[in-house]
Amino acid sequence: MSADTIFALATPAGRSGVAVFRLSGPRSGEVLETLTGRPLPRPREAIRRRLFSSAATDEHRILLDDALVIYFRAPASFTGEDVVELHVHGGPAIIAAIGKALSAAGLRLAEAGEFTRRAFDHGKLDLLEIEGLADLIAAETEAQRRQALRQAEGELSALYESWRGALISALARMEAAIDFPDEDLPVDLIALVDETLRVLAREIETHLADDHRGEMLREGYSVAIIGAPNVGKSSLLNRLAGREAAIVSARAGTTRDVIEVKLDLAGYPVLVADTAGLRESPDEIEQEGVARALKRAEFADLKLIVFDGAVWPDFDPAIAERIDEAAIVVLNKAEFVADPDPAIAGRPLLKVSAKTGLGLDALVAALTGRAAAALNPGAQPALTRLRHRAALERCLGALNRGRTAPVVELKAEDLRLAVQALGRITGRVEVDDVLDLIFREFCIGK
Known part of the structure; x- marks a missing residue:
């Protein structure tokens, strides 16, 4: 654990009403006394103090700002170390002057995520809680905020630790069977352990069979708009986005690359991508655009397949073949459609008009329903990350091997591997190889 004292601006750079500097380390209190020329305030109490450029004994010291300061005494702080917060006025000149004074006092500017790394090192947060905190900071929608907050507050950690505790208890029984074979141990000890492994394996299998909901919620529900050229895909994207995100032109083949916008639908993050019109073309650039469109549609969570109402009931049968359960089928330019109930191969089409807005509410409702489901x-x-899933799959594999292991020594080894896999998720074992990746997600000051 580091013995130096670090500082950083914990609020965004620029002009604001209030800016917050955070200090952490053994010299935090000393530096606060130096900058204020006053004794430390009582811990966890916000108090008004004037901040100066140097110690009170320096006759050339300069008043920097009139601020609120808070002192947190270790271990009752975010990092587990002595921590100081300086709530100052958010002018660029004030921020620069206080940063200069902190550097002059011998403090080091923190690296990205270093405050949170220190919280982990001092046992204030485990890795799951830290990842939840990172997701909470990055959350853009209500559903993302709720999921991140649950993880940051330890719900996922509690679940995995309960499994880990049960495995450790089972492992202790196995160790007893190995080390004390002549003792009067329960005759059904192995059967009890196998039952524990069976129950845990079933619970983990259920947890893994989640259709990647948590991971999709972090990243966003992916929707690809596909269709022939000039059916109104770009106009539809602009309508959904509420702005001119894509170029609209009567010229076929205008869209060459994938254009993506983020939507917040009832709190769920939805990423809608406009793609190149699907057709045969001698143009190499347009061919690449079509290839990207098909690839995007292949990996999208949902396809929005658009047909042209101006030429209905004519349509490209090759595009109609792409209709499946992971698709919403739209007939754009509904103002030209006389058919009250248009359908393709028995599949109803949702009539909309990107030009007039007709049917847009129904389309948004359909997208929201799919995203919510x-x-x-x-x-x-x-589950919110691939590393959690990979560790749980390793744990599950060890449990299944352990249930069929022919001797107690092999069963105990599989139990140890299962415990280790769960421990790597929360950080209860050596995890140096994943720490840097996790903490890089944070900004300076966190």
Whole structure:
């Protein structure tokens, strides 16, 4: 654990009403006394203090600002160290002057995520809680905020630690069977352990069979708009976005690359992508655009397949073949459509008009319903990262091997591997190889 004292601006750079500097380390209190020329305030109490450029004994010291200061005494702080917060006026000149004074006092500017790394090192947060905190800072929608907050407050950690505790108890029984074979141990000890492994394996299998809801909620529900050229895909994207995100032109083949916008639909993050019109073309650039469109559609969570109402009932059968359960089928330019109930191969089409707005509410409702069904995590906290899933799959594999292991020594080894896999998720074992990746997600000052 580091013995130096660090500082950083914990609020965004620029002009604001209030800016917050955070200090952490053994010299935090000493530096606060130096800058204020006053004794430390009582811990966890916000108090008004004037901040100066140097110690009170320096006759050339300069008043920097009139601020609120808070002192947190270790270990009752975010990092577990002595921590100071300086709530100052958010002018660029004030921020620069206080940063200069802190550097002159011998403090080091923190690296990205270093405050949170120190919280982990001092046992204030585990890795799951830290990742939840990073997601909370990055959350753009209500559903993302709720999921991140559940993880940051330890719901996922509690679930995994309960599994880990049960495995450690089972492992202790196995160790007893190995080390004390002549003792009067329960005759059904192995059967009890196997039952524990069976129950845990079933719970982990259920947890993994979540259709990647938590991961999709972090990243956003992916929707690809596809269709022939000039059916109004770009106009539809602009309508959904409420702005001119894509170029609209009567010239076929205008859209060459994938253009993506972020939507917040009832709190769920939805990423809608406009793609190149699907057709045969001698133009190499347009061919690449079509290839990207097809690839985007292949990996999208949902396809928005658009047909042209101006030429209805004519349509490209090759595009109609792409209609499946992961698709909403739209007939754009509905103002030209006389058919009250248009359909393709028995599949109803949603009539909309990107020009007039007709049917847009119904389309948004359909998109929202699909996103909610796919992303709602339910009562149990959701998996949010690939590394969690990989560790749980390793744990599950060890449990299944342990249930069929022919000797107690092999069963105990599989139990140890299962415990280790769960511990790597929360940081209860050596995890140096994943720490840097996790903490890089944070900004300076956090």
